[in-house]
Amino acid sequence: MRPQQRSRRQFLIQSVAGLGGAWVAANYAGIMEAQAFVQQAASSGQPIKLAFLTEAQAAEVDAMAAQIIPSDATPGAREAHVINFIDRALVTFEKNQQQAYVKGLQDLDAQTKALFPAAPRFSALTSEQQIQVLTAMEKTPFFNLVRTHSVTGFFASPIHGGNYNKVGWKLVNYDDSLNHKPPFGYYDAQPLPRR
Amino acid sequence: MIQFTPSTDVDFVIIGSGAAGGIMAKQLSTNGFKVVVLEQGGWGKYGKEHEYTKDEWLNDHPSPEDRLMSDPSRQRNTFRRNDKEKATSGTHSYGCVVGGGTVTYGGSSWRHLPWEFNELTHVGPIAGSGLADWPITYDELEPYYSQAEWEMGISGKRVNSPFVAPMTKDYPVPPVPLKASGALFEMGAAKLGLTVVNGPIAIISQPYMGRSGCVNCGMCSGFGCHVKARSSSAVTMIPLAIASNNCEVRVNSYVREISTDASGRVTGVTYFDKDKKEVFQKAKAVVLSANAGESARLLLMSKSARFPQGLANSSGVVGRYLMLGNTVNASGIMDQPLNDYKGVVTGAGIVDFVPSDPKRGFYGGGRMTARGFDTPISYGLRGLHPDSPKWGAGYKKALMEEANHKFTITSFVTQQPLESNRVDLDPDVKDEWGLPALRITSTSHPDDFKSMEFFRQKSIEILEAVGAKRIWAGPVSDSRGGAHNRGTCRMGNDPKTSVVNKFHRAHDVPNLFIVDGSNLVTGGRNHPTMTIQALAFRAADNIIRNARRGTLNNL
Numbered sequence: 001m002r003p004q005q006r007s008r009r010q011f012l013i014q015s016v017a018g019l020g021g022a023w024v025a026a027n028y029a030g031i032m033e034a035q036a037f038v039q040q041a042a043s044s045g046q047p048i049k050l051a052f053l054t055e056a057q058a059a060e061v062d063a064m065a066a067q068i069i070p071s072d073a074t075p076g077a078r079e080a081h082v083i084n085f086i087d088r089a090l091v092t093f094e095k096n097q098q099q100a101y102v103k104g105l106q107d108l109d110a111q112t113k114a115l116f117p118a119a120p121r122f123s124a125l126t127s128e129q130q131i132q133v134l135t136a137m138e139k140t141p142f143f144n145l146v147r148t149h150s151v152t153g154f155f156a157s158p159i160h161g162g163n164y165n166k167v168g169w170k171l172v173n174y175d176d177s178l179n180h181k182p183p184f185g186y187y188d189a190q191p192l193p194r195r
Numbered sequence: 196m197i198q199f200t201p202s203t204d205v206d207f208v209i210i211g212s213g214a215a216g217g218i219m220a221k222q223l224s225t226n227g228f229k230v231v232v233l234e235q236g237g238w239g240k241y242g243k244e245h246e247y248t249k250d251e252w253l254n255d256h257p258s259p260e261d262r263l264m265s266d267p268s269r270q271r272n273t274f275r276r277n278d279k280e281k282a283t284s285g286t287h288s289y290g291c292v293v294g295g296g297t298v299t300y301g302g303s304s305w306r307h308l309p310w311e312f313n314e315l316t317h318v319g320p321i322a323g324s325g326l327a328d329w330p331i332t333y334d335e336l337e338p339y340y341s342q343a344e345w346e347m348g349i350s351g352k353r354v355n356s357p358f359v360a361p362m363t364k365d366y367p368v369p370p371v372p373l374k375a376s377g378a379l380f381e382m383g384a385a386k387l388g389l390t391v392v393n394g395p396i397a398i399i400s401q402p403y404m405g406r407s408g409c410v411n412c413g414m415c416s417g418f419g420c421h422v423k424a425r426s427s428s429a430v431t432m433i434p435l436a437i438a439s440n441n442c443e444v445r446v447n448s449y450v451r452e453i454s455t456d457a458s459g460r461v462t463g464v465t466y467f468d469k470d471k472k473e474v475f476q477k478a479k480a481v482v483l484s485a486n487a488g489e490s491a492r493l494l495l496m497s498k499s500a501r502f503p504q505g506l507a508n509s510s511g512v513v514g515r516y517l518m519l520g521n522t523v524n525a526s527g528i529m530d531q532p533l534n535d536y537k538g539v540v541t542g543a544g545i546v547d548f549v550p551s552d553p554k555r556g557f558y559g560g561g562r563m564t565a566r567g568f569d570t571p572i573s574y575g576l577r578g579l580h581p582d583s584p585k586w587g588a589g590y591k592k593a594l595m596e597e598a599n600h601k602f603t604i605t606s607f608v609t610q611q612p613l614e615s616n617r618v619d620l621d622p623d624v625k626d627e628w629g630l631p632a633l634r635i636t637s638t639s640h641p642d643d644f645k646s647m648e649f650f651r652q653k654s655i656e657i658l659e660a661v662g663a664k665r666i667w668a669g670p671v672s673d674s675r676g677g678a679h680n681r682g683t684c685r686m687g688n689d690p691k692t693s694v695v696n697k698f699h700r701a702h703d704v705p706n707l708f709i710v711d712g713s714n715l716v717t718g719g720r721n722h723p724t725m726t727i728q729a730l731a732f733r734a735a736d737n738i739i740r741n742a743r744r745g746t747l748n749n750l
Binding site (some may be wrong): 067068069072074076093106115131132134135138145147151152154157159160168169170172174175178179180181182183184186187188189190193194195 | 411
């Protein structure tokens, strides 16, 4: 094992402390890849190797996630690399949702063509058109699943591939230091008696 | 750790290692009795608590060996409103690890008040309610409350108030921080003339008995504690039990029957081990501490020719008078940040409405607790105002605006014991071990719904008094399961109407003791753990005294 791999492995072991050995063994590849992605993305910005989704599927899911948590003056799902979280989740914790994605993306395509017959695919639509398509789908289990995964990827620990550079946590002022001293907020910092 | 063979006639088998089982194990083993504890869950991070994850996503997706709660897809259960309905798949879950629910609970450690031990006398009969007096008084239990508070390690401050149980001894550790939500409670209480109390919490605010104090990490309720500040059975009682060299804790042991002989005495228990292989562990006596749902289910599964209705159930009361635990939530958005994700879940309580008031026109009371707790994923998925957009630019704007500004009041409310509310064996559904699933039948008393509505309104008043905006609350609904389940093996003096006597011995079986939330005759204000712990210390005292007086065989 090369030194770089060793240190990465060591980092992984430390960062997944709390997982049982057998579980880590069974899901090791997935976590390892998520970790590898995090490191690679940090150092190179090169495209990553997908674990479950095809490049084309990933582009559609990424477009959906980017509408669920859009990028504007502050980072959104795209800057958080939510697509990476979702792709990794589909080979680890959320394996049982693989078919839901395959089928759901077909439905997304059908909905896109129903509203915009000339469109090649959802991700090629303008933002306004994408919102129209998703609004038509927002009550479907697939949309809810992608919403759940997008929000989760935005706010889960960066070790899982999303929440890149903690952009999700920063957006809501969440301090992940896990060691806090009172006063915690505005009201408990006010002098006594509190009226 | 000492190990016993299944054929060793140990003094006690204890089923369950949670709030009550942990205390029974420690008390009996350190007093010289040979004890085997059968725990259906695993070890968790016992002895290496620093490995407890603070990763929300991992905590929500534990590996089978890291699970801290039961899994409703394995420990299956069903729910129905009443006897006419067909029960459907339920989501009831409970602590399932060495230490039980105390490994992950919020830690509220309120005592029952003196009059909560004789509510029937105090209030008079209520139509449709199974309200009854306890066979013990507050004064009989009071020393054991103190013992539990000091041996477990409870943070708090003694107060002199008609709304709080009187204490002969203060808490061993100072209170946890009041938090911003607690400060808002103080502001609201000052305006409305109410009483705020620093909640007694089973999380040590400072080092105590070799454990370090809480670091306010905020990944609290539902997570294992990585600094051992939560005073669970797993970091207080079980280590002492094991150190006595008289106690073996056997994990992944799923008990299916308490076995008896022709004379009606317990001879041991039959359980499935990790590989689902049946093992019979011999014992001179059994202590059942599996929680209200599971203890009752196990008795009902332990049928025999001598006990055709299930073990210890000549009264037909086993499983009945179930109280699942009702709560009411109300929230609003504050101008300034609370950052209530830091620290323990709840720091403060408003206690003025703990007693019932006949002027309200119904029987019931409750304890209001201040919180705003949201871990990030939970916040993003479920934490926003219900009218806020669910996705898109509006959702993101709401995420930013509401973050850390939510003030929530959770009230823990009376649920009266009803004979018709119960657990029994589902006739159709089986759990992963092929045993009948736990079936819950429950609809709260009409007064309980009025109580919940009362607290919904009171919460809104307090939220308005502190200037909360966009307040949302309810509609109220009653519980369908969960870790606060109580009352299925009630204690009493009359074997025809209760399951155990005042010392937790089954009326029908001389060497069977049932010690857990199932014994609660009335539910208090839905903060059961401290009372369960005090009862366990008291039960252990009496078992030890009796066992020493004679031989265990004459228990």
